[in-house]
Amino acid sequence: MGISTGVKTSDGASLRHKLSKRLKFSSGKSKKSKEENTKSLSREKDYKSYKKENGGQMNIKSSKKDKDFVKGREGSDGEVRGNGRPKPMNFDRKRKRIYAEQDMGGGATIDDGAEARNKKNLFKKGHNRVKCDSVKEKSGDKSRSIWVSSKLKDAASKTKNASHKLKDAAESAEVSNTKWRGKVKQSDRVDSGLNGSLKKHTKSNSDSNKNLNASQYKFPDASPSKSFKKTVQYKKGSNDSEVLDEQPKKKKRVIRIDPYDISNKRLDDDLVIDESAKEKKKDLEKDAEMSKNAQFRAIQPSPSILSFVEDNLLGRRRSIEIRRAGYNIELSAPLDNIPLSTSSERERIEENIFRNKLAFFAAAKVSSSFPAPDLPEIAFAGRSNVGKSSLLNALTRQWGVVRTSDKPGLTQTINFFNLGTKVCLVDLPGYGFAYAKEEVKDAWEELVKEYVSTRVGLKRVCLLIDTKWGMKPRDHELINLMERSQTKYQIVLTKTDTVFPMDVARRAMQIEESLKANKSIVEPVMMVSSKSGAGIRSLRTVLAKIARFAKV
Numbered sequence: 001m002g003i004s005t006g007v008k009t010s011d012g013a014s015l016r017h018k019l020s021k022r023l024k025f026s027s028g029k030s031k032k033s034k035e036e037n038t039k040s041l042s043r044e045k046d047y048k049s050y051k052k053e054n055g056g057q058m059n060i061k062s063s064k065k066d067k068d069f070v071k072g073r074e075g076s077d078g079e080v081r082g083n084g085r086p087k088p089m090n091f092d093r094k095r096k097r098i099y100a101e102q103d104m105g106g107g108a109t110i111d112d113g114a115e116a117r118n119k120k121n122l123f124k125k126g127h128n129r130v131k132c133d134s135v136k137e138k139s140g141d142k143s144r145s146i147w148v149s150s151k152l153k154d155a156a157s158k159t160k161n162a163s164h165k166l167k168d169a170a171e172s173a174e175v176s177n178t179k180w181r182g183k184v185k186q187s188d189r190v191d192s193g194l195n196g197s198l199k200k201h202t203k204s205n206s207d208s209n210k211n212l213n214a215s216q217y218k219f220p221d222a223s224p225s226k227s228f229k230k231t232v233q234y235k236k237g238s239n240d241s242e243v244l245d246e247q248p249k250k251k252k253r254v255i256r257i258d259p260y261d262i263s264n265k266r267l268d269d270d271l272v273i274d275e276s277a278k279e280k281k282k283d284l285e286k287d288a289e290m291s292k293n294a295q296f297r298a299i300q301p302s303p304s305i306l307s308f309v310e311d312n313l314l315g316r317r318r319s320i321e322i323r324r325a326g327y328n329i330e331l332s333a334p335l336d337n338i339p340l341s342t343s344s345e346r347e348r349i350e351e352n353i354f355r356n357k358l359a360f361f362a363a364a365k366v367s368s369s370f371p372a373p374d375l376p377e378i379a380f381a382g383r384s385n386v387g388k389s390s391l392l393n394a395l396t397r398q399w400g401v402v403r404t405s406d407k408p409g410l411t412q413t414i415n416f417f418n419l420g421t422k423v424c425l426v427d428l429p430g431y432g433f434a435y436a437k438e439e440v441k442d443a444w445e446e447l448v449k450e451y452v453s454t455r456v457g458l459k460r461v462c463l464l465i466d467t468k469w470g471m472k473p474r475d476h477e478l479i480n481l482m483e484r485s486q487t488k489y490q491i492v493l494t495k496t497d498t499v500f501p502m503d504v505a506r507r508a509m510q511i512e513e514s515l516k517a518n519k520s521i522v523e524p525v526m527m528v529s530s531k532s533g534a535g536i537r538s539l540r541t542v543l544a545k546i547a548r549f550a551k552v
């Protein structure tokens with residue numbers, strides 16, 4: 001054998017020999033393989049001569065053996081080794097497996113002389129090749145595949161045990177399939193790595209097997225479980241998520257608190273205190289209201305007021321009642337016009353002065369910007385949203401000349417409107433509640449007070465009071481001011497259509513009684529509704545007299 005003779009030579013010669021041997025070995029064909037080829041050729045010759053000797057008459061068994069022999073020779077060069085005699089394939093495989101198992105286990109080898117050693121050496125090297133080839137060539141061979149898979153199965157079972165989370169059989173089967181595929185590929189890699197290590201090292205088979213085992217865990221490329229681990233991890237992760245999904249979800253207890261349910265509250269709880277305090281406050285307020293309402297209902301209106309309310313259809317009325325009285329409810333402010341009238345034109349207004357066009361000509365935020373007092377002025381004052389601007393439109397029957405809004409505080413300046421050439425109507429900003437800053441509202445109030453107390457040519461102030469709510473402290477303030485400044489003022493109840501007729505009369509009576517002692521007040525209290533038009537004609541008549549006789 002080339003290897004053994006090479007070792008026995010002297011140092012220099014052995015080095016050269018080793019070098020040449022290595023070069024030959026790395027070139028892919030060793031001296032040994034050449035000898036093997038020669039041997040196999042001689043064996044083929046022997047076989048042919050043997051065939052001739054038997055006269056080509058071979059029994060089925062021998063022919064099968066021969067076929068196996070030929071097949072084995074023609075196949076991998078690791079299949080047939082030894083004494084040159086053709087051997088049955090199965091026997092040879094069995095023996096090789098025994099050797100392989102012994103070598104893999106690192107146990108004792110069979111030593112049957114030089115031939116046996118040669119066999120063993122050949123097998124050792126051949127085993128690795130066989131294993132490599134077996135995977136490459138016999139991937140379709142089930143028996144060989146099982147041999148490979150048993151190892152892989154061990155590794156797989158280890159990993160499987162480590163995973164601990166593969167649950168059902170179907171999933172594990174799926175995972176093992178993945179492992180299997182990964183392992184077959186991995187075994188190719190391991191074997192190729194092993195062949196490479198054989199080229200580099202001249203260690204024993206047991207060492208190489210150790211390397212094999214070690215390489216499975218040391219080198220990431222050669223590690224059979226890298227991709228497999230990944231697969232397992234992936235599966236594991238997916239299983240985890242599945243497991244989590246499968247776990248019965250804890251239902252969150254949603255406690256809905258009823259804010260009005262105080263059955264579970266302690267008596268000293270804030271909520272109870274608040275609630276009870278609120279209730280007490282409400283009761284007190286209710287009592288006060290009751291007393292006010294009772295006082296109000298106790299008012300007995302004068303016969304003149306009652307007849308005025310009934311004649312002008314003041315208060316909340318049903319439409320059928322208005323229709324029966326002969327008014328056309330299709331018109332705006334129908335009660336303002338003459339009975340059975342179909343026209344809303346201002347030409348039908350009984351007072352000529354109010355037939356004139358209403359024309360805006362000045363607005364003042366401060367007293368210095370007041371226009372010159374050329375005409376007698378009639379001003380409309382009152383709290384915000386009481387209906388001042390609406391009344392101007394209703395009196396002149398010119399809807400939209402003066403802007404109105406349901407939002408308190410729309411009119412923020414003193415607006416001057418000429419009604420023809422004889423009189424000027426002045427729309428004042430409201431006081432009291434309004435969507436404006438306190439300082440702004442104070443400024444409006446001061447402006448109004450200044451206007452009503454100092455304005456030359458101001459002949460009448462119509463102080464508008466909401467029929468529903470009556471007089472408020474701010475109204476009293478302005479009345480006191482006008483009393484001091486001797487400005488003539490007349491109370492006009494607005495929005496009479498929002499309350500019952502009797503309440504309209506009561507409110508009028510209440511105000512008359514409360515302001516009886518005042519000197520600057522002009523009686524009677526007027527009652528109007530810009531919406532229904534009730535009482536507008538009466539107010540026109542009163543105001544037309546002022547315009548007719550007033551002089552600046």
Ligand SMILES: Nc1nc2c(ncn2[C@@H]2O[C@H](COP(=O)(O)OP(=O)(O)OP(=O)(O)O)[C@@H](O)[C@H]2O)c(=O)[nH]1
Nearest residue numbers: 385386387388389390405409410411430495530531
């Ligand atoms: N039901 C009813 N609503 C009225 C009457 N007069 C006015 N209104 C409504 O009351 C609201 C306020 O009317 P305005 O004329 O703007 O009141 P204002 O006093 O000028 O308000 P400010 O300019 O903010 O001071 C509007 O939505 C009107 O439609 C009425 O006689 N009856």
Ligand SMILES: [Mg+2]
Nearest residue numbers: 388389410411
């Ligand atoms: Mg207004």
